[in-house]
Amino acid sequence: MPGQALRRGCLSIAGGLLLWEILTRLLLENELLIPPPTSVLRSLWKLTLSGELNRHLSATLFEFVCGFSTACIVGILLGYLMGRYRWFDDLMDPWIATLYSIPVIAFVPFIIIWFGIGLFSKIIVVFKITAVAIMLNTAAGIKTIDPVWLELSNSLRLSPWETTYKIRLPAALPYIITGMRLGVGRALLGVIVAELMAANAGLGYLLRDASETWDSPKLFVAVVLLAAMGVGSFILIRKGEQKLAPWRETAEW
Amino acid sequence: MKGALKLISILSGLVLWHLVATRVVNDSSLLVSPLVVIAKGYEMMFVTAELYPHLVASSWIFLYGMLIAALVGVPLGFLMALSPVTRDYVNPWMTALYTTPRIAFAPVLLLWLGIDIASKIAIVFLGCVFPILINSFYGMRVVSREFVEVGRSFRLSGVALFVKILLPASVPFILAGLRLAVGRGLTGVAIAEWFGATEGLGYLIFFAGQTFNIPILFVGVAVFALLGIFGFQVLKIIENLATPWRKEFETK
Numbered sequence: 001m002p003g004q005a006l007r008r009g010c011l012s013i014a015g016g017l018l019l020w021e022i023l024t025r026l027l028l029e030n031e032l033l034i035p036p037p038t039s040v041l042r043s044l045w046k047l048t049l050s051g052e053l054n055r056h057l058s059a060t061l062f063e064f065v066c067g068f069s070t071a072c073i074v075g076i077l078l079g080y081l082m083g084r085y086r087w088f089d090d091l092m093d094p095w096i097a098t099l100y101s102i103p104v105i106a107f108v109p110f111i112i113i114w115f116g117i118g119l120f121s122k123i124i125v126v127f128k129i130t131a132v133a134i135m136l137n138t139a140a141g142i143k144t145i146d147p148v149w150l151e152l153s154n155s156l157r158l159s160p161w162e163t164t165y166k167i168r169l170p171a172a173l174p175y176i177i178t179g180m181r182l183g184v185g186r187a188l189l190g191v192i193v194a195e196l197m198a199a200n201a202g203l204g205y206l207l208r209d210a211s212e213t214w215d216s217p218k219l220f221v222a223v224v225l226l227a228a229m230g231v232g233s234f235i236l237i238r239k240g241e242q243k244l245a246p247w248r249e250t251a252e253w
Numbered sequence: 254m255k256g257a258l259k260l261i262s263i264l265s266g267l268v269l270w271h272l273v274a275t276r277v278v279n280d281s282s283l284l285v286s287p288l289v290v291i292a293k294g295y296e297m298m299f300v301t302a303e304l305y306p307h308l309v310a311s312s313w314i315f316l317y318g319m320l321i322a323a324l325v326g327v328p329l330g331f332l333m334a335l336s337p338v339t340r341d342y343v344n345p346w347m348t349a350l351y352t353t354p355r356i357a358f359a360p361v362l363l364l365w366l367g368i369d370i371a372s373k374i375a376i377v378f379l380g381c382v383f384p385i386l387i388n389s390f391y392g393m394r395v396v397s398r399e400f401v402e403v404g405r406s407f408r409l410s411g412v413a414l415f416v417k418i419l420l421p422a423s424v425p426f427i428l429a430g431l432r433l434a435v436g437r438g439l440t441g442v443a444i445a446e447w448f449g450a451t452e453g454l455g456y457l458i459f460f461a462g463q464t465f466n467i468p469i470l471f472v473g474v475a476v477f478a479l480l481g482i483f484g485f486q487v488l489k490i491i492e493n494l495a496t497p498w499r500k501e502f503e504t505k
């Protein structure tokens with residue numbers, strides 16, 4: 001990002017927060033509707049000191065990491081098979097299309113009925129919502145490989161196994177990363193949905209708890225933390241994308 | 254050949270589902286056979302007609318949300334593409350809003366707008382607006398230099414250049430954005446109706462889940478899936494109608 005854009009961005013954030021603070025202090029007597037940023041910060045500080053925040057954050061992060069990594073492993077594996085074998089692609093296609101078009105939130109009741117309300121059901125939710133994006137992108141990456149590279153591996157007499165991990169997978173890597181970038185946001189949504197439905201810890205639980213007790217500063221703490229997690233993971237993946245596939249123009253958002 | 258394999262895949266999946274439901278699980282509070290689901294769906298559509306109020310309620314929320322999202326997203330996307338200053342100022346807020354899971358805003362919107370239709374439309378709006386905005390932005394940004402130069406050599410400027418060159422060139426992108434927005438909008442509907450609704454498909458699913466009514470749960474989920482596929486197809490048709498030159502180009 002060029003310097004000027006960065007400066008304007010910071011200015012915009014700072015100005016927005018200041019305006020928010022002043023307006024809420026002047027116009028609203030009650031913090032219920034929109035708490036000023038300072039009381040959100042105070043609430044954040046209190047939650048940090050009491051250790052409550054730590055508990056929720058680590059619960060959410062753990063579920064997120066477990067679900068996301070499972071989705072990556074299975075998604076890349078199935079995506080690879082779909083990219084390699086036409087018949088497998090045809091076989092999977094109708095089911096993936098159906099699964100993909102069902103909103104995750106409509107899926108959660110099933111998952112709770114079948115897998116209970118523990119860690120496992122949350123991992124399943126995250127998996128369901130993330131795996132398809134990774135699968136489809138991996139398959140696309142495997143399919144669009146440049147035939148010249150395959151000829152090269154042929155003339156070098158690489159074994160099928162070597163062709164896979166020296167040629168095919170590296171060629172598909174940028175696609176896989178794109179799938180992961182698309183998956184990250186969805187995975188976060190999945191964790192929160194699952195925690196809102198039934199949980200005793202996690203940011204989704206904090207969100208529900210705060211909204212049910214009308215604790216607006218706490219509610220905003222949860223929202224801000226989720227925003228930070230979303231932005232953070234997005235930037236991380238984008239950096240990875242730029243590093244692994246610098247020739248590709250990466251998305252701005 | 255390709256179609257046959259897909260058909261076989263679907264059929265064998267359904268048979269497997271039926272066998273698992275009747276032979277392995279055999280507990281109607283966990284899983285029911287697809288036949289039961291189809292029967293229930295038929296009953297809800299043609300016998301009791303109880304599906305329609307939910308369908309209508311959800312459709313209105315969805316349509317309003319999409320409409321407002323398009324009305325806000327397209328101009329804002331254009332503005333951000335044409336004015337770097339606007340983009341730099343709006344960008345950080347947009348990134349934050351876009352990458353935050355939407356469901357986090359649901360309680361806040363509920364607090365501000367009440368449990369009426371307004372908060373539900375707002376949730377759908379929030380889901381739909383970003384794909385539309387981002388696609389409008391890119392559509393405007395990647396308009397080929399040559400088009401603009403042709404326009405300039407015909408002495409088009411300002412409004413005329415925008416209407417004759419920039420706008421038509423970005424239509425395909427906007428439509429692609431709308432298509433992406435369909436799925437997110439439907440998720441938005443489900444989220445919205447989950448919080449304090451008395452009707453709608455999301456409510457139907459939520460209620461069926463709470464009461465372990467598996468057939469209705471499946472029917473609700475299936476309707477959502479069908480709506481998603483339907484919306485996607487409708488937009489594809491609109492896309493073909495609105496940008497006939499693309500099809501011509503493809504057939505050539």
